[in-house]
Amino acid sequence: MRELTVGLIGRGDALDSLAHAARYRPGIRLAGRVDPGAPLPDADRLICAGSSSSERAAVVALALAAGRRIAMPPLLALDDEARRALASGSIVQVSPLVGYAPLREVAQRVRRGEIGRPYGLFALHHLPRDAAADLDARLADLLHYVLEVLESPVVRVYARRSALFGEQDDTWHAILHLADETLVTLEVAACLPAGWPEPERLLVEVTGSDAVLRAEPTRQAVHATKRDGSTRAVPWWPDPSAGYLEAALARLEQTDPPSELRYLEVLSALLSAATEQQAVRLADTGA
Amino acid sequence: MRRLRIGVIGAGTIAQSAHLPAIRRLADELELVAIADVRAEVAADAARRFGAEAWYVDYRELIARPDIDLVDICTPEFLHCEQAVAAAEAGKHVLCEKPMASTLQEADAMIAAARRNGVKLMIGHSRRFTRRYQEVARLIREGAVGAVRLVRENERRPRAMYGGLELQVSHWAPEGGRPWLASAAYSQGAALTNAVHETDLARWFTGSEALSIYAAARVTEPGGEVPDFLTYVVTFASGAIAAAEIVNQLPAGYPYYHMLEVVGTDGMIRATDPPMSPMEIWRADGMAYPLNFSHLLHVDDAYLQEIAAFARCVREDSEPPLDPWDARQALALSIAAVRSSQLGQPVTLAAVEAEGKGLQGA
Numbered sequence: 001m002r003e004l005t006v007g008l009i010g011r012g013d014a015l016d017s018l019a020h021a022a023r024y025r026p027g028i029r030l031a032g033r034v035d036p037g038a039p040l041p042d043a044d045r046l047i048c049a050g051s052s053s054s055e056r057a058a059v060v061a062l063a064l065a066a067g068r069r070i071a072m073p074p075l076l077a078l079d080d081e082a083r084r085a086l087a088s089g090s091i092v093q094v095s096p097l098v099g100y101a102p103l104r105e106v107a108q109r110v111r112r113g114e115i116g117r118p119y120g121l122f123a124l125h126h127l128p129r130d131a132a133a134d135l136d137a138r139l140a141d142l143l144h145y146v147l148e149v150l151e152s153p154v155v156r157v158y159a160r161r162s163a164l165f166g167e168q169d170d171t172w173h174a175i176l177h178l179a180d181e182t183l184v185t186l187e188v189a190a191c192l193p194a195g196w197p198e199p200e201r202l203l204v205e206v207t208g209s210d211a212v213l214r215a216e217p218t219r220q221a222v223h224a225t226k227r228d229g230s231t232r233a234v235p236w237w238p239d240p241s242a243g244y245l246e247a248a249l250a251r252l253e254q255t256d257p258p259s260e261l262r263y264l265e266v267l268s269a270l271l272s273a274a275t276e277q278q279a280v281r282l283a284d285t286g287a
Numbered sequence: 288m289r290r291l292r293i294g295v296i297g298a299g300t301i302a303q304s305a306h307l308p309a310i311r312r313l314a315d316e317l318e319l320v321a322i323a324d325v326r327a328e329v330a331a332d333a334a335r336r337f338g339a340e341a342w343y344v345d346y347r348e349l350i351a352r353p354d355i356d357l358v359d360i361c362t363p364e365f366l367h368c369e370q371a372v373a374a375a376e377a378g379k380h381v382l383c384e385k386p387m388a389s390t391l392q393e394a395d396a397m398i399a400a401a402r403r404n405g406v407k408l409m410i411g412h413s414r415r416f417t418r419r420y421q422e423v424a425r426l427i428r429e430g431a432v433g434a435v436r437l438v439r440e441n442e443r444r445p446r447a448m449y450g451g452l453e454l455q456v457s458h459w460a461p462e463g464g465r466p467w468l469a470s471a472a473y474s475q476g477a478a479l480t481n482a483v484h485e486t487d488l489a490r491w492f493t494g495s496e497a498l499s500i501y502a503a504a505r506v507t508e509p510g511g512e513v514p515d516f517l518t519y520v521v522t523f524a525s526g527a528i529a530a531a532e533i534v535n536q537l538p539a540g541y542p543y544y545h546m547l548e549v550v551g552t553d554g555m556i557r558a559t560d561p562p563m564s565p566m567e568i569w570r571a572d573g574m575a576y577p578l579n580f581s582h583l584l585h586v587d588d589a590y591l592q593e594i595a596a597f598a599r600c601v602r603e604d605s606e607p608p609l610d611p612w613d614a615r616q617a618l619a620l621s622i623a624a625v626r627s628s629q630l631g632q633p634v635t636l637a638a639v640e641a642e643g644k645g646l647q648g649a
């Protein structure tokens with residue numbers, strides 16, 4: 001059987017990691033890797049690493065123009081182009097967070113009903129302060145993941161986007177009310193000060209009547225205290241790129257991918273809640 | 288040193304698990320004279336076990352005793368104002384459990400009564416006397432993290448919170464109905480029951496007054512009446528944000544758990560139960576936390592410190608370490624959380640104050 005060829009789109013470390021994962025994934029061959037602005041590689045499957053906001057925006061236009069289907073991290077733009085790309089299936093979204101095995105496990109167990117009646121989902125992503133430029137991308141990744149874990153429609157949202165540590169917005173707080181009364185609390189903050197031992201912190205905790213599931217994938221680290229007394233946590237958590245690649249390939253196989261409009265509606269509501277500093281009720285769109 | 292003579296009003300869960308044992312340990316300074324509780328058998332039993340010479344069903348008999356210097360009020364919050372004001376009018380110094388009261392008007396009446404009668408009033412925000420939080424406050428005060436910009440404190444409780452403790456008393460259930468804490472007629476739920484700790488810590492750590500809050504609450508227990516789940520985001524005048532998620536009805540076996548992170552301009556403090564509990568046991572049927580209850584913050588020295596600090600200020604005629612105004616402001620923020628969760632919109636503290644004055648609400 002002919003090997004499946006995969007073309008990758010992206011830049012920097014995220015693209016390097018994804019290329020590494022693709023190279024060692026049996027059954028596929030890496031056909032090329034390109035910058036988001038460049039012509040798309042000739043490959044059976046196209047996957048965008050897209051860790052930054054700007055890369056994601058560039059890829060939507062590319063997919064529509066080329067009439068190709070691309071798997072990529074969740075969109076941040078809410079324009080007509082984004083809607084068209086999602087509605088037509090040109091873009092299939094995959095949260096990079098599903099690359100983390102513990103987070104995939106949480107999602108599966110919740111969907112299997114292991115927690116009983118869900119009470120709430122608390123998720124926190126703390127990043128270094130210099131990650132503020134991609135704050136919205138990190139919120140989008142988390143939101144997309146959460147909406148895959150919990151299927152109940154979102155009926156109301158509240159959000160705050162604040163500049164707590166510098167000029168630029170660096171913190172998102174969001175509360176989502178779901179139709180089944182589950183309350184989702186999100187905190188995404190580029191808040192870790194220089195010298196903080198951990199490179200990032202990711203925590204997801206789902207509470208329910210029968211069980212609580214807690215995943216903290218970034219806890220897998222070597223902690224070293226140096227002669228000067230400073231401590232560093234050097235991650236040895238498995239590179240999430242391999243898991244992301246797998247999820248992207250699977251999503252691209254689906255002939256009838258799930259509607260992503262729910263995600264767009266909720267993201268749009270979060271953005272307007274943050275602007276208006278009010279809670280926003282979602283139209284009865286099934287979001 | 289003459290021992291101060293103390294009377295305890297309300298001999299329920301918190302009194303028997305924390306206050307009365309602390310008073311016993313402070314025997315050099317305090318003499319437990321009397322206990323009052325509407326449940327006669329509870330009052331009598333507590334008096335016998337903790338060594339009080341008298342017990343009453345009517346708290347007014349306790350405060351009428353001229354030989355009592357101070358009272359410690361451990362009743363439900365809707366009784367705090369009536370009992371604290373009566374005690375102050377009788378010239379007793381008053382230590383009173385949190386939340387300060389059920390409404391801001393009651394809180395203000397308590398402050399006024401203490402002032403009018405020249406007695407000390409302190410609200411037992413026990414976390415202010417808990418080492419973990421005192422250490423965090425000290426670091427902030429010393430400038431270790433610069434200006435505080437973000438405070439996150441999550442609190443989680445298993446369903447049977449007192450399961451690990453051999454308590455000889457249960458919560459008061461008025462008229463034989465459900466326990467007052469679970470009854471909408473007596474309790475406003477998690478926002479006052481436990482979040483008043485978080486709202487107090489947020490003010491303490493940010494050193495600022497809250498401007499507004501958005502809160503979402505729900506009842507998770509089937510047939511439950513009062514919210515047992517709360518999540519909120521508060522904006523402070525300094526620009527700082529404080530957020531909390533409080534879940535009170537988790538499956539047994541989940542440890543009583545606190546996660547605190549304080550992020551400042553120049554650094555960050557984490558004070559979290561690491562990773563969940565000081566002891567874990569894995570068995571065929573899963574994992575257990577046998578020292579679960581030891582995480583209850585009040586089984587350490589917090590209450591001893593709290594009561595000793597209050598006794599000291601009575602003896603030395605100094606200001607209590609915690610100004611009742613702070614407790615009143617923490618209550619205001621908790622009440623704002625209740626209002627916001629009912630309205631489904633952010634609520635300003637100014638609106639909550641106006642509501643209290645009979646003006647238009649939020």
Ligand SMILES: NC(=O)c1ccc[n+]([C@@H]2O[C@H](COP(=O)([O-])OP(=O)(O)OC[C@H]3O[C@@H](n4cnc5c(N)ncnc54)[C@H](O)[C@@H]3O)[C@@H](O)[C@H]2O)c1
Nearest residue numbers: 297298299300301324325361362363364384385413458459
């Ligand atoms: N600082 C903390 O962390 C903390 C912890 C738990 C409780 N508390 C506070 O302590 C207070 C009591 O809570 P609890 O859990 O002990 O409740 P509880 O029901 O266990 O105890 C309250 C006691 O008050 C008695 N009582 C009721 N009406 C009375 C009256 N008119 N006169 C005298 N006694 C009366 C009841 O019989 C009962 O024994 C509440 O305000 C609660 O918020 C504080």
